[in-house]
Amino acid sequence: MRPRAVLCLSGGMDSTVCAALAANDYEVYALHFSYGQRTEAKELASAREIARLTGAKEFMPLKIDIFRRIGGSALTDSSIAVPDAPAEESAIGTEVPVTYVPFRNAHFLSAAVSWAEVVGARRVFIGAVEQDSSGYPDCRPAYYEAFNQLIQQGTKEGDIRIETPLIHLKKSEIVRLGVELGAPFHVSWSCYSGETEACGVCESCVLRLRAFREAGGVDPIPYAGQKSASNG
Template identity: 80%
Template sequence: MRPKAVVCLSGGMDSTVCAALAARDFDAYALHFSYGQRTEARELESARAVADALGFRQFLPLRVDLFRIIGGSALTDATIAVPEAPAEVSSIGAEVPVTYVPFRNAHFLSAAVSWAEVLGARTILIGAVEQDSSGYPDCRPAYYDAFNALVRQGTKEGDIRIETPLIRMRKAEIVRLGVELNAPLHVSWSCYSGDRVACGVCESCVLRLCAFREAGRADPIPYVAGVEG
């Protein structure tokens, strides 16, 4: 019998590749969060499709409403516009952008640890990436080191570990790994604002498009007219 793992599955490109790694090595259980984000329905649809394509044992969708209530992020607050990516892609991540959802991953990981304890899973996987990303503070290796120390102290057996297999990889490397693993990237969704066709101009879209181009692959998801995947 293979070991169990809980995967924080947003439905984005990175989490889809992380999910493919989990499906290869574990009996995988997907945990997805709807938290009032602009593309909430599309992300749920994508995450479910990824879990189905990879044969996950269970898909558990949870609703976390506090981020919508407190606001403060362009992803959850309709009064804050989602900005276009800067013209110089290399400058993305120099500052924490308004799309940062305050301390979001801590809430997600806490729920994942709780479910892992119930399932008897000792591994939690999340597709956090530090390189080629928007500079979110909860995607840094030190953050996960600290969280793992908390998990060791705050769980019954202290043997659950959060793994971040992509965190030091470049986005193009993640695309190549996804292709190698036959990850269902065609059903993934990364756009911060569009829910039927990707906008192609937000930071998430731009980073994704650059990654596919650098990897020599066509991005399989639909973009607005004039944007080539």
Template identity: 55%
Template sequence: MKGKDTAIVLASGGLDSCVTAAIANETYDLALLHINYGQRTESKELSAFHEIAAYYKVPAEQILIANIDYLKKIGGSSLTDTMIPVQEAEPDSKEIPTTYVPFRNTLFLSVAVSWAEVIGAEKVFIGAVSHDTPGYPDCKPFYYEVFNKLIDAGTKPETRIAVETPLIFKTKAEIVTLGISLKAPLHLSWSCYKNTDKACGVCNSCYLRRKAFEESGYKDPVEYA
């Protein structure tokens, strides 16, 4: 009997990637990719990533931690440059937030596709969400349509790899509800943009998470300051 095919999941340790891993786990053997890009919350994210990987019993040979921390030297984002403060949530703003890391997802996906081509994975899952992050240019559906064409153009002729974005049209509340239905370990995830013992509760990521749990009717297992 043929086993499951392998799919790569980009896993930050956050809520969206945790639910994305749960979705992929329904159909595929998981290969989890975590990227250190010099973000201020890397220690928290990496800890959450390892706990989620352990929850799904992902073998060591199917875990990759890639280091592209030159993004910290490039700066331009409050996630990588400690001189730029992390903003409190501005839910009505249509501007690109300071937490946008220039061209980050393209770099993430490039690492994922490179690994996928080597291990024979035909799917790369990423927990991009367009509904709650309208200002992020690399979270738009069109971006992923174009990126899949780039994969076809830039890999061997016999290679068949596609990026999957199962959450892209969902609200955060729908993501929470889906995660709970799939028994995703949401209690292990870390969403906060600040590197503190407890989640700050006021940055945009915390705001969206708290709002999502409230709207979905479930209790958020994460403690806030």
């Protein structure tokens, strides 16, 4: 019998690869959060399909209203526009953008650890990435090291650990790994604003497009104004 793991599954490119990785060695319990984000319905549909295609044992969608009520992020507050990525791609990640959702991953991880205790999982996977990213503070290695110390102190057995297998990889390396693993990129979704077609201009789209371009691949999802996206 394979060991169990809980997977935080957003439906994005990185979590899709993380799902494929975890499925190699674990019986996966996938957890998805709808938290009032602009593309909530699309992300839920993507996460559900990724869980199915990667053979997850169970898929648990959870809905929370905290971030929509708090506001302060372009992803959850309709009064804050989702900005286009900087003209210079090298500027992405130099400062925390308005798409940062305050302390979001702590809420996700707390629920994942709670579920892990119940189902007997000793690992929680999350597709956090530090390089080639928007510079969110809750995607840094030190954050997860601190969270693992918290888990040791605050759980019954203290033996659950957060795993971040992609955190040191470049986005293009994640694409290559996903191709190697057969990750279902075609059902993933990364855009901050579009639900039918990806906008192609937000930071998440630009980073994703650049990753596929640098990996020598073609992004299989639809982008506004083009039939297929192999470049930005």
